[in-house]
Amino acid sequence: MLDQCSRFQMACLGTGGVGKTSIIKQYLYGKHSQDYSMTVEDTFIQNYNINGNNKRIDFIDTAGHFFFPAMQKIYIARAVGFILVYSVSDARSFEIVKIIWEQIKSARQDILSIPCVIVGNKVDIENNREVETFDALEWAYNENLGGCFVEVSAKTDNGIKNVFDILLEQLGNTRAHQTGPFRMRTTSFTRQPAEVDFTSKKMRKNAKKQLKYDIVSPSSKCFQDLMFDNYREKKIYRLITQKRQDSITKNDKQRKCYHRSRSDTWAHVVKKERKSSVKVIRSKSISAEDTYSVRQSKVASNIRHTNLLDCHDETCVEADQYDVKNKSADKRSNFIVKRILKFYFKILGKTTY
Numbered sequence: 317m318l319d320q321c322s323r324f325q326m327a328c329l330g331t332g333g334v335g336k337t338s339i340i341k342q343y344l345y346g347k348h349s350q351d352y353s354m355t356v357e358d359t360f361i362q363n364y365n366i367n368g369n370n371k372r373i374d375f376i377d378t379a380g381h382f383f384f385p386a387m388q389k390i391y392i393a394r395a396v397g398f399i400l401v402y403s404v405s406d407a408r409s410f411e412i413v414k415i416i417w418e419q420i421k422s423a424r425q426d427i428l429s430i431p432c433v434i435v436g437n438k439v440d441i442e443n444n445r446e447v448e449t450f451d452a453l454e455w456a457y458n459e460n461l462g463g464c465f466v467e468v469s470a471k472t473d474n475g476i477k478n479v480f481d482i483l484l485e486q487l488g489n490t491r492a493h494q495t496g497p498f499r500m501r502t503t504s505f506t507r508q509p510a511e512v513d514f515t516s517k518k519m520r521k522n523a524k525k526q527l528k529y530d531i532v533s534p535s536s537k538c539f540q541d542l543m544f545d546n547y548r549e550k551k552i553y554r555l556i557t558q559k560r561q562d563s564i565t566k567n568d569k570q571r572k573c574y575h576r577s578r579s580d581t582w583a584h585v586v587k588k589e590r591k592s593s594v595k596v597i598r599s600k601s602i603s604a605e606d607t608y609s610v611r612q613s614k615v616a617s618n619i620r621h622t623n624l625l626d627c628h629d630e631t632c633v634e635a636d637q638y639d640v641k642n643k644s645a646d647k648r649s650n651f652i653v654k655r656i657l658k659f660y661f662k663i664l665g666k667t668t669y
Contacts, residue, residue: 323372327391330401331412332380335437338470340375343480348471354381363555392423397431397483404436405444410452428460431486433479436467453503460494462503463543484532484552489544502542509533529553
């Protein structure tokens with residue numbers, strides 16, 4: 317079914333406040349926000365290249381505080397895979413993950429073929445831990461999810477990529493039925509990424525188009541043999557478009573460029589103010605030297621109170637008008653003098669002057 321379908325959904329389930337949105341945003345955009353807002357439903361789209369075929373995965377961020385049984389049934393029935401999130405600092409959130417997993421098992425068949433990851437978030441607040449690592453790991457092992465359990469921190473980006481690597485590695489594969497006593501070597505703590513290079517001709521061609529790919533790291537061959545029945549190897553790339561990278565810092569770049577373009581406003585304001593101060597002020601009560609010193613002090617005070625981002629103030633406009641009038645007056649006086657000299661030399665009988 318996955319080979320024929322070009323778009324499918326992965327549902328992120330768990331109670332409110334455990335960090336479902338933060339995990340997805342940290343993986344897709346590499347950012348984390350301290351501001352918390354309750355999610356009703358949100359969809360994050362990510363493009364992948366799986367075995368040379370372009371696929372689009374919709375990561376569904378579901379509501380935690382708002383309980384919609386009908387919507388949760390739709391997620392469980394339609395989703396191809398699941399990310400079940402709890403907080404290590406909240407024991408109740410782990411109990412809710414157990415309930416959700418039981419609902420998935422009752423609603424779906426071939427449960428071992430459904431990709432799923434159990435995620436314990438907020439390990440950055442270890443001092444407030446209420447769910448012990450090995451208690452959660454033992455439960456996951458008994459549910460055949462021992463190799464699909466990981467503890468992360470969305471705040472510090474610790475282990476976030478492993479969540480989605482483990483999830484995508486299960487696409488098209490069946491987990492092995494784990495029997496017998498608990499064995500650490502069949503858990504995700506012993507998972508080691510394989511050192512392989514999947515670069516193909518298509519990837520190199522897309523590299524010329526400035527398309528960036530992030531390799532979804534598969535596990536080692538030994539771990540695959542323990543975790544899966546007849547593991548089918550896949551070459552999976554996550555597409556990182558330049559447009560998405562630019563959108564993250566678009567506003568910051570615009571602000572920096574805006575302020576840089578007006579870094580010379582001090583010189584601009586000083587020049588305009590000095591031009592306006594040259595205007596001749598005729599006053600009987602004050603001399604020309606005193607007038608100049610007063611105007612210079614006004615220039616300094618105006619500069620201190622001038623908005624540097626707005627250089628077109630009233631004094632600048634007056635100075636420009638004054639310059640235009642002076643130029644026209646000079647042209648008129650030069651023309652009159654020229655005419656008088658021409659008439660004078662004509663009377664003297666000379667043709668040149």
